[in-house]
Each structure stands twice: as C-alpha cells, then as structure tokens.
Amino acid sequence: MRKPLIAGNWKMHKTVSETLAYLRRFRELVAGVEDREIMIAPPFTALYMAGQELAGSHIRLGAQNAHWAESGAFTGEISPLMLKECGVTYVILGHSERRHIFGETDEMIRQRLSGVLSAGLKPILCVGETLEEREAGRTMEVLETQVRSALSGFSAAELQGLVIAYEPVWAIGTGRTATPETAQEAHAYIRGLLGDLFGKDRAAEVRILYGGSVKPENIASLMAQPDVDGALVGGASLDPETFARIVKYG
Ligand code: PGA
Numbered sequence: 001m002r003k004p005l006i007a008g009n010w011k012m013h014k015t016v017s018e019t020l021a022y023l024r025r026f027r028e029l030v031a032g033v034e035d036r037e038i039m040i041a042p043p044f045t046a047l048y049m050a051g052q053e054l055a056g057s058h059i060r061l062g063a064q065n066a067h068w069a070e071s072g073a074f075t076g077e078i079s080p081l082m083l084k085e086c087g088v089t090y091v092i093l094g095h096s097e098r099r100h101i102f103g104e105t106d107e108m109i110r111q112r113l114s115g116v117l118s119a120g121l122k123p124i125l126c127v128g129e130t131l132e133e134r135e136a137g138r139t140m141e142v143l144e145t146q147v148r149s150a151l152s153g154f155s156a157a158e159l160q161g162l163v164i165a166y167e168p169v170w171a172i173g174t175g176r177t178a179t180p181e182t183a184q185e186a187h188a189y190i191r192g193l194l195g196d197l198f199g200k201d202r203a204a205e206v207r208i209l210y211g212g213s214v215k216p217e218n219i220a221s222l223m224a225q226p227d228v229d230g231a232l233v234g235g236a237s238l239d240p241e242t243f244a245r246i247v248k249y250g
Helices: 016-029 044-054 080-085 096-100 106-118 131-135 139-151 180-198 200-205 219-223 240-247
Strands: 005-009 037-041 059-063 088-093 122-127 163-166 207-211 230-233
Touching: 005 088, 005 207, 005 240, 016 044, 016 059, 016 240, 037 088, 044 059, 080 088, 080 106, 088 106, 106 122, 106 139, 122 139, 131 139, 139 180, 163 180, 180 200, 180 207, 180 219, 219 230, 230 240
Parallel strands: 005 037, 005 230, 037 059, 059 088, 088 122, 122 163, 163 207, 207 230
Antiparallel strands: none
C-alpha cells in the first residue's frame, strides 16, 4: 500500500520570517492528518529555521535541489550533507525549471540523485514532456529517456525511498492541469518502466506524484487514479489555507 505524499514546492518564494508565519498556521490546519504524508520545500535560506520549527511534527521538510558532492569548490551549490543537518528528508531533483532555465542535463540529475541517496535522503525525481514534445507524440519517449538516464546503474535496494513526480511542463504554473486520464496514462507508463528496470514488486512500491496546476478543486479526481500516489504542488502551496485544503482532499 503506497501512502499518499502531498508535497509543496515553494520555488523562489518566501523569506525566513514568511516561512515561519506560514508553518505556524499550516501546522494547526493539518494537525491530526496522518493517513497521508506532507512535505514542504522552502528555499534553502529558510531550511534551517523550518527544520527547527518542524522538529517533532509530522510535516516533512524538502529541499529543491542538491549537489552531488559532500563539499568542495562548487560556488553557489548546496550539498546533501548540509541539507540533512537542516532536517531535510526529501530532495526535489530534475525539476523542469532546473532542466529548462538552468540547463541541467540528465547526466547531472543522475549525479545529484546519487549524492542524495548516498546521504540517506529521499529523491523526488521530476520528469515531464514539453508541449512541443507532447504534440509531436513523443511524450512516452521523453519520459523513458528521463527515467532511464536518472536511474540507470542503481540497484532497487539503493533506490529505497525513491519518489517520482510526473510534471508535464505545459501544466506547470499555467493553470492547465492534465486530465486525470492523461496523468494516469503517464503514471502507468512510468511504473511500467520501473518494472522493466527493477521488477514489478519494487515498481509497485514507488510513489509517483502528479505535478502541474494542482488545486483544491482538482486534487481528488487526480488522486482517484490508481497510479497517482500524491501531488507536487507549486503555486497553490504558497497559501497555508489553500495547501491545507489540498492536503485534506477527499
Ligand atoms: P504549479 O507548479 O503547481 O504552480 O503548476 C508545480 C511544480 O512546478 O512543481
């Protein structure tokens, strides 16, 4: 049985004081929610304080990226070890904004994933096609390349805790959500790929989140799909009331 994971990706939003105010309110709103896991990924600058604030709570802390090395001459990067000390559990990797705005390649994402796993953190690997790729009928091919290149070379045991997020690029921040059927089709395909790589039993354990304009109004129909195991929520996670409504779907 896969426990749903509802994750908030704040992107480059909220200062330390704004994060603190949010978390104090949000904790009250989701108190007692235990049948699903909740995660929030604030910017790096707020992680330490958020980790202190969430210590002992059931809300998990996530980071939005991580470098592969423990330390070194990598100006502007943050290591998995540094994140771990802040209380981080999950690390989002390969988000389409990292791929498309900052030029991260499949190979870089594979290395980041390796560093995250070595530190004992759980990766949330984001994959998804652009509108152009979808219209050209290349969706499944793109997903296959992204999944295989990130996960090749790892054993099923090494990938314990792996989460995948299917985020069609055309649905991110556009208000245009994938229909539940479109999401299910991609999720089932990704699970099939995981089955080829690691066996059916292991594939059945991996949570696959949907991301792209998730809102309180569409979360329940997405979650009703058999292979949708949670959501990665951007814009709608920035307001504690709205995000709590998403968390408490159904
Ligand atoms: P959105 O972003 O919910 O604002 O579409 C999702 C994401 O980028 O993870």
